[in-house]
Amino acid sequence: MAWLFVAPTLFLLLAINIFPLLWNIYLSFTNYKANAPNRPLRWLGLRNYERLLSNEDIWASMQVTARFVFWSILLQVVLGFALAWLLNRRFRGHGFWTTVIVVPMMLSPAVVGVFWTYLFQPQAGIFNYIVNFFYDFGDFTMIGDPDLAMWAIVLVDTWMWTPFVMLICLAGLRAIPEYLYEAAEVDGASSWRQFWTITVPLVLPFLMLAVLFRGIENFKMFDMVVELTSGGPGSATELASIYLKREAFEKWRTGFSAALAVVLFVTVFGVANIYVKLLNRVKER
């Protein structure tokens, strides 16, 4: 009876997720090219993996990914926590403003990428106009300049996902029992001390959960950045997923890109697992 309920779900996941994953692992040991399916297939063993680990472009794209993940999450954590902390004062209308702030994270990342290219235009773009309104930097183009493009994608990602971290932090703040503060107050602890000894440690597990979600998502990031910069200029914003897409669907090096896909997946999975262990330890404390 129980299996009758669960079987369709498991079957579909096996067919659309696990079977492709296994096939992908198989392909990663071959020289298969999806645009030449009739070419004789050769077993390469670990050659694709060897090539991959000594490939400088892949290291460069990993570095770009790491930078993007680090800066976007750092900004989102700081901003998201600050916003949650303020919203937790429960002023009148805080529910309404929460909803207003939350909207960007529900939108289609690809479409967000499209319209930010418009906002970032050097002449007609409102972004440059507003920035130059406060301090005249003269002409600059966020997505055309190799030094600025990274900050463009970090900025858009932060705009989109700060509300996500904020919502999770807000849940954490609301879960702190009031008597802790009362007791601290009675003991004469300053509000600065209360913040560091009560608020921060108790919100930390929530914050770490938010970082986990954002970390996995941003490591996989594809849609928003493809539409915003398509990895450019040059390869300044070529994230691992974008590099993978080029190898797989533009250069059609299917076997090689399958190996890269395996490496990416193992990385996410491994790091996420270690992180979850760490998270559980923090929670237990």
Add this chain to the structure above:
Amino acid sequence: MSALDQARSIVEPTPFSRRLAAVVILVYALVSSIPLAWIVATSFKTPSDAIAYPPKLVFTPSLEGYVNLFTARTRQTPEYLASLPPPETWYEELVRKRNMVITGPSRFAGRYANSLIIGFGSTFFAVFLGTLAAYAFSRFRIPLKEDLLFFILSTRMFPPIAVAIPVYLMYRQLGLTDTQLGMIILYTAVNLSLSVWLLKGFIDEIPKEYEEAAMVDGYSRLQAFRKVVLPQAAAGIAATAIFCLIFAWNEYAFALLLTSGLAQTAPPFIPNIIGEGGLDWPAVAAGTTLFLLPVMIFTIILRRHLLRGITFGALRR
């Protein structure tokens, strides 16, 4: 006045800190709304207003963006235009002013319809299968339950491009490339993890005793599920459905790689709305506005369940 009352009044934020917080939040909310407000405004601009420098805050609204979004047009000589009978509709008149004639509908409506069909189709299946599985995970003893649940969640960690390579090959073999059915199956599978985890949380909250009482009264397990659990879980099922719908609606990577024409959804199409001499920004903005509007409305409906939805049920309120 007891000491506790006094202590509480110290813990409560002061009116001043409250007001300060309100001001900062208000500023953030307004600044972060500028991009969306600007896109909606751009959808009502003329193409020349849309690329004016400095950016135009005040402009005469025009529906040209929307007309361009839904029509295909060609440029004609003034002599040819003069030889035509007078325009019959307001939108034809608008197009003629730009020395163009409408040659037919654009592909946008079809792409939007694909988004709707694939979105609703996959949502239906994901929620249907998800409800069954979630009920079983919540109520029955299943061997390796925790591992299975984690396995279901882990399917969400695959980078979409990594899954896309073999799915692309598989769909090519099965003839599912660029079909609505193929996309519905794929999005159902992707959404299952979310739907199982969310629904399990909702069903866990319904006391077991309700069904047990019904079963004592002679209901079978299936009847109890249908007549007791489903009505109780209705709100949770609705919230889950909206989350699945939004995901399918927003998805881009699979749509880009696995569809090109017949089954293409709106997200890969919108950036390709080209006018004369580059992107037709008011038309792109109009498409964006029409595409994002339903999601904004759903966000407002969902606001109570948002936290739960975005954390796969790990956090509730």
